[in-house]
Amino acid sequence: MLLEACMQVFTPTCLGLIVLGVVVGIIFGAIPGLSATMAVVLFLPMSFGMSPTNGLSLLIGLYLGGISGGLISAILLKIPGTPSSIATVFDGAPMAEHGEAGKALGAGILYSFIGGLISIFALIFISPYLAAVTIKFTPVEYFSVALFSLTIIASLSGTSLLKGLLAGVFGIAISMVGMAPIDSVERFTFDNFQLMSGFDIVVILIGVFAVTDIIMSGFGRQHLDDNYEKAKYNLNGYGITMKEFKEQFGNMIRSALIGVGIGILPGIGGNVAGLLSYTATKNASKHPEKFGTGIVDGIIASETSNNAVIGGSLIPLITMGIPGNTVAAILLGGLTIHGITPGPLVFQKSGVYVYAIFLALLVANVVMLVVERGALKWFVKLLDIPKHILLPIVMACCVVGAYASNSRMFDVWCVVLFGLLGLLFKKLSIPTTPLIIGFILGKMTEENLRRALQASNGDISVFFTRPISLAFLVVAFVFVIYTLRKSAQAAKLKESE
Numbered sequence: 001m002l003l004e005a006c007m008q009v010f011t012p013t014c015l016g017l018i019v020l021g022v023v024v025g026i027i028f029g030a031i032p033g034l035s036a037t038m039a040v041v042l043f044l045p046m047s048f049g050m051s052p053t054n055g056l057s058l059l060i061g062l063y064l065g066g067i068s069g070g071l072i073s074a075i076l077l078k079i080p081g082t083p084s085s086i087a088t089v090f091d092g093a094p095m096a097e098h099g100e101a102g103k104a105l106g107a108g109i110l111y112s113f114i115g116g117l118i119s120i121f122a123l124i125f126i127s128p129y130l131a132a133v134t135i136k137f138t139p140v141e142y143f144s145v146a147l148f149s150l151t152i153i154a155s156l157s158g159t160s161l162l163k164g165l166l167a168g169v170f171g172i173a174i175s176m177v178g179m180a181p182i183d184s185v186e187r188f189t190f191d192n193f194q195l196m197s198g199f200d201i202v203v204i205l206i207g208v209f210a211v212t213d214i215i216m217s218g219f220g221r222q223h224l225d226d227n228y229e230k231a232k233y234n235l236n237g238y239g240i241t242m243k244e245f246k247e248q249f250g251n252m253i254r255s256a257l258i259g260v261g262i263g264i265l266p267g268i269g270g271n272v273a274g275l276l277s278y279t280a281t282k283n284a285s286k287h288p289e290k291f292g293t294g295i296v297d298g299i300i301a302s303e304t305s306n307n308a309v310i311g312g313s314l315i316p317l318i319t320m321g322i323p324g325n326t327v328a329a330i331l332l333g334g335l336t337i338h339g340i341t342p343g344p345l346v347f348q349k350s351g352v353y354v355y356a357i358f359l360a361l362l363v364a365n366v367v368m369l370v371v372e373r374g375a376l377k378w379f380v381k382l383l384d385i386p387k388h389i390l391l392p393i394v395m396a397c398c399v400v401g402a403y404a405s406n407s408r409m410f411d412v413w414c415v416v417l418f419g420l421l422g423l424l425f426k427k428l429s430i431p432t433t434p435l436i437i438g439f440i441l442g443k444m445t446e447e448n449l450r451r452a453l454q455a456s457n458g459d460i461s462v463f464f465t466r467p468i469s470l471a472f473l474v475v476a477f478v479f480v481i482y483t484l485r486k487s488a489q490a491a492k493l494k495e496s497e
Contacts, residue, residue, distance in 0.1 A: 021061020029069025036066020119311025171438025207418025263312020
C-alpha cells in the first residue's frame with residue numbers, strides 16, 4: 001500500500017497540486033480577512049473531478065500553507081493572518097519594529113516546518129495503533145463515539161453554551177432533511193424534490209464560512225480600503241544560527257508536543273495551542289520579562305505549536321471520524337465525497353489513500369519551507385491588494401464552487417441562504433462551527449443508533465453493557481459536566497465584574 005501510495009503522490013500532477021495548494025494557502029493565510037478555512041472550502045468543489053489522492057493532496061496543501069501563511073501579516077502588519085498566529089504577534093511585531101523582521105520571518109518559517117514535521121510523524125505512528133483498537137467497534141460503539149463527538153459542540157460554543165448548543169441542534173436538524181437512513185423515508189422536504197437528497201455539505205461550508213465573511217466585510221465598508229503600514233525586512237537564510245537552534249531545542253520540543261496534544265483533543269485549535277505554548281515557554285524562561293518586547297523564543301513557541309496541531313487534528317479524524325476543529329470538519333467532508341470513510345477500518349478499506357495523505361503532508365511541509373522562504377517577497381506584495389477588488393473575486397469563486405458540486409442552480413441559492421444564515425448567527429453572536437459539527441455528525445449518530453437498536457431488538461441497555469461504549473458515554477458525560485461548570489464559573493465571574 002505504501003508503494004502504491006508513493007506511485008500516486010509522486011506524479012507531476014499530484015506534486016503540482018500540492019505546490020498549488022501550499023502557495024494559495026499561504027496567500028489566504030497571509031492576507032487579513034481570508035483564512036485557511038476559507039481556502040479549503042473554496043477549493044473543495046475543485047477536488048470533485050480529481051482522483052482521491054490528487055483531491056486530498058490539494059486540500060492538505062491548502063491547510064498546511066494557510067496555517068503557516070498567517071505569520072507573514074502577524075510580523076509585518078501586526079495583524080494575525082489566521083487565528084493560529086495570534087501569539088506570533090506578541091514578539092514578532094516588536095522584532096519588526098526593532099529592525100529584526102527578517103529574523104522573525106525566517107524563524108517563523110523554519111519552526112513552522114519543524115512543528116509540522118513532528119506532528120506528521122506523530123500522526124503516522126499513532127494512527128495505526130489507535131485504529132487497531134477501534135477496529136472492534138460495532139454500531140453500538142459508533143453511536144457512543146458520535147455522541148461523544150457531539151459534546152465537542154460544548155467546547156466550541158465560545159462564551160455562551162446555550163447559543164453553541166442551539167447552533168449544534170440546528171445543524172442536526174438540517175442533517176435530517178431528505179431521505180432517512182436505512183428505510184429511506186422522505187422527511188422535511190415540503191414536497192420539494194430538490195430537497196430529497198438533503199443539503200450538500202460543500203454548499204453549507206461555502207455559505208457559512210466564505211459568503212458570510214464576505215458579506216460581513218461588505219458591511220464594514222470603511223475597512224475595505226484600509227492601507228496597512230508594512231515593516232521592512234532583510235532576510236538571510238532562516239535567521240537562526242546553529243547556536244540559537246541548540247538553545248531553542250527544548251522550546252521546540254515542548255511546543256510541538258503541546259501542539260500535537262491540543263490537535264488530538266477535540267474542539268480546541270491552533271490559536272489555543274499557540275497561546276498555551278507561548279505561556280509555557282515564558283514560564284520556563286530565565287528571562288520572562290523579555291517576552292513581548294521582541295524575543296525569538298515567543299515566535300518559535302507559537303509557530304512550532306500551531307503547525308503541530310495539523311498532524312494532531314488528523315489523528316482522531318482518520319481513526320475515529322471525529323473532526324476536532326473547523327478545517328478537520330471540512331476535510332471530513334472531502335474524505336466522504338471521495339468515498340473514504342474514516343474510522344477503525346480505514347487502513348483496511350482505504351489504506352492506500354491514508355498513506356497517500358501521510359506522504360502528501362510530508363511533501364507539502366517541505367514545499368511550504370522552500371516556497372514560503374523563496375517567494376516571500378512576492379507574498380509580501382500580495383498584502384497590498386485592496387479588499388474591494390479581492391473579495392468580489394472570492395465571491396465569484398464561491399458561486400462557481402457551489403454550482404460545480406452538483407451542477408444545479410438550487411445549490412447556488414442555498415449558498416446565499418446559508419451565507420445569510422451565517423450572517424444572522426454572527427449578529428446574534430452564535431458560533432457557526434457547532435452547526436457544521438452537528439450537521440456532519442447528525443447522520444452518523446442517527447444511523448448507528450437505529451442499527452444498534454435493530455440488532456438489540458430495541459434494548460437500550462446494550463449501550464451501557466459494552467465496555468467501550470460505556471467508556472465513551474462516561475467520558476461524554478464528564479466532559480459535559482466539566483463544560484457546564486466552566487461556563488457557570490465564567491458567567492459568575494462576569495457578573496462579579
